[in-house]
Amino acid sequence: MxxxxxxxxxxxxxxxxxxxxxxxxxxxxxxxxxxxxxxxxxxxxxxxxxxxxxxxxxxxxxxxxxxxxxxxxxxxxxxxxxRFEEAKQVFEQAMKKGLDSSDTYFMLGLTHLQLNQGRQALPYLQRSVELNENDSEARFQYGLCLAQNELIDEATVQLKACIELDPKHSDAYYNLGVSYAFKENQDKALAMFNKALEIQPDHLLAGHAKNLLEQNL
Structure with a gap:
């Protein structure tokens, strides 16, 4: 060796x-x-x-x-x-030099998100998922980015895929609940918020969303 x-x-x-x-x-x-x-x-x-x-x-x-x-x-x-602007430039360099990996696309997508460039982040996160379909965190971030760009149906697909890969991903359940609430499917939204709280009892956003939903039922 x-x-x-x-x-x-x-x-x-x-x-x-x-x-x-x-x-x-x-x-x-x-x-x-x-x-x-x-x-x-x-x-x-x-x-x-x-x-x-x-x-x-x-x-x-x-x-x-x-x-x-x-x-x-x-x-x-x-x-x-x-140092997100500098990071973006260096990740782009890595890609130009031939590092065509799911991790490179994922990090470049995350960097765009940190720079509030959600639209630019989408294709990188999408490619990251295509290159590694079993990466639950890539699925989650891609789903989150889709939701932020108001592509709710597409976001739901990715968030569901995320929890299939990682059944303990409380943030994915919470954001799935938000997506269902946006689509006015209150029962499914409540079930997702409850699941997030079951996994993480101190999930403040899920707790708050659940209370709001229950008040309006």
Whole structure:
């Protein structure tokens, strides 16, 4: 097993110190291997040293300007620090460099949502779901985005798919309830709010929506 593979194994085990040691040895053995720098950056990011992680990702890009995973990883860090405009640009770079994955589309969609660009987010979230139909969170965010764009029937389909994949997703039940209420199907809406509260008793939005609905029945 080479040092990169060994480091990945340690990362999967949560052994960050040994992972860092393995990736450092990989870099020493081959200083022109961008993968080792990306992997080392991932360790640094995992332990909260984002500033240093970005430097390793940038080093990987210096070695190989098409190191798409490095752009994606930088985008994740920028997103986590609410630097959404910068994150969007870097995720777009990752995509241009060939990272055609569900995660890239998902993060680009989320970034557009954070920038209040719901219409622009839709095609990215849709593509994310197409590439990974079993991602419950992608289904949820896509459904939420559809609802925000008043595409209620389409949103309902995605939210139902989300709870099929993740039956404990209280926010999906709540938003499904909102969709049913919007369609004036009060009984189904109430059932969804009750389900959300069953899963998460302190779900304030579901509790408030349930009270409002019951007052009007």
């Amino acid at each position: 080479d040092k990169n593979q060994l480091g990945v194994k340690y990362m999967q085990e949560g052994n960050w110190e040994e992972a860092a040691k393995a990736f450092n040895e990989a870099i020493e053995q081959n200083p022109q291997d961008p993968v080792a720098y990306i992997n080392f950056g991932n360790v640094l990011s995992a332990v909260g040293d984002d500033e240093k992680a970005i430097r390793f990702y940038q080093k990987a890009i210096e070695i190989d300007e098409n190191a798409a995973a490095a752009y994606y990883s930088i985008g994740n860090i920028l997103f986590s620090h609410d």
